[in-house]
Amino acid sequence: MSKLFLKGNEAVAEAAVRGGCRFFAGYPITPQNEIPEYLSKRLPEVGGAFVQGESELASINMVIGASYIGTRAMTSSSGPGLSLMSEGLSTMAATPFPAVILNVMRGGPGTGAIQGAQMDYLQATKAPGHGGFRLLAYAPSTIQEAVDLVYLAFDKAWEYKAPTLVLMDGCIGSLMEPVELPPMKEVQREEYPLYTSPHLNPGNPKRRCSATMITNERDHEDWNRVQAARYATIEKNELRVEEYMMDDAEYVIVAYGTSARVAKSTIRQLRDKGIKVGLIRPITVWPFPYESLRKLDETKVKGILCLELSIPALMVEDVDRGVQGRIPIATYGRAAGIVFSSEEVEEQMMLHIEQDWK
């Protein structure tokens, strides 16, 4: 198949359509605007519907409606918009309603910076909303991977009947790279069973009834257990990680998304100088690849750098949960849309290698 030279945001929008997306609602926010712009024209061509929501609150609830009726649906946004969607995400994780949620991350906190950054790690992995729930979350580091993961995210959302997050960063959304697009999938509306139906209308369980409020405590608690079991299955089956040049590594960088791209350049630079560095790159940030860190041999690995486009460091606690204090961990980040160069990261590595990791 031939490759096309595409901008990240447009490439993932087309990947969504090919993955069966037939409904999109979203509200403009930089740096993801090309996604709704592209889909506003593209979805009607394939018999789908596009709605520019009046807000992210409305948009996520429109996606809930489309998903309830069985349509493969998606929304995209960036940090502040994801915060507004959090009540909806909590509902979707619970009900559950399958859909793909794209967060093209920008600098935070608050309204923040419109340029790309990686500051929504904790939101994505720990608390995308209230009420305690988990989202399968992919973090692509190239446009090709973003395309493949968005396409996959639709299948996974529908396999688990749960919302699935793709945590891109603004850099990947705005880059242009050659990509191969996946084939067009023809999918029909599919009215999957809803857990709440027999509880809301016991006389007629064939009705599709959905609510996140089940008045019987035991039914509600059972339902919490059903959700917990789903999270456990996803944790067991859906972990993805890339281990790059790890076989003989004496130093390790842990990074995802754009940071991981920079880290790879740094690693090649350092290896040219005879310094053995490897990369652990979470492809899913939830579930997190703790095992890749747990299995590190502390008699060989002398130090770990947790590298993110974020100040403060956000992923470091997960890194340490895998390392369990056996190996020193340093952090380095830039923020507000400033991306570190591979030389800058090399300098950081050398500082630690020559001083505290001796």
Next chain:
Amino acid sequence: MEKIYKRPEAMQKRPTGYCPGCLHGVANKIICGLIDEFGIVDNTVAVQPIGCGALMCWTTDTDQIISLHGRAPATATGIKRSAPEKFVLVYQGDGDLASIGLAEIMHCANRGENLTVVFVNNSIFGMTGGQMAPTTLMGQKATTAKDGRTPLQGYPMHMCEIINQLTAPVYIERCALDSPAHVLAAEKAIRKGFKNQLENKGFSFIELLSNCPTNWGMSPVKSLEFMRNETMKEFPLGVFRDRSEEV
């Protein structure tokens, strides 16, 4: 013997969850009767609010979804745009529609979504225990307006009149549920709202003035008198727009 009055088929065979004297039950019954009349029980999705209106989930024997607080018009938009062949009913209270969900109802109306919205205005937040709503009358007591609503808490919002400023809606009417004659008029209005959607005519908005004996602190009969003497003075009944024949 001929049976001339019965429970609508579209109604579940179980007690409603409403308080004694509450008119939500009357509104639900009108809706279920019309679902029977149009023969659409298997094709209806009832999109319900957060608030006492969510207790409709024990009433309608149709597909249904309780949406998030205020977002029923957005949820319904997602359903209808994806499944235009479904009959999608939106049912909302006044806190849900006129306070937290003001943006959603306005934009849904402004897009002229092909939906039927039934808006139950009881001038109070019923479910949470009688706090002030955007529709609470001036001077009316609420648990967050102990001495009655004052100007600093704003004035009653007239949703029919506000929505009537928009271009897209096809049909806007305010009815009341206080008397048999008004209930029949409300049924007629909701019937038109159903018909408009089934004939792809667009957005219909029917407001139903209602009561809340529990939180108003009145007997059901007194609450009906209050509606006639106070509520209807603030919120005049009538058809604000009817373009059903033109579209």
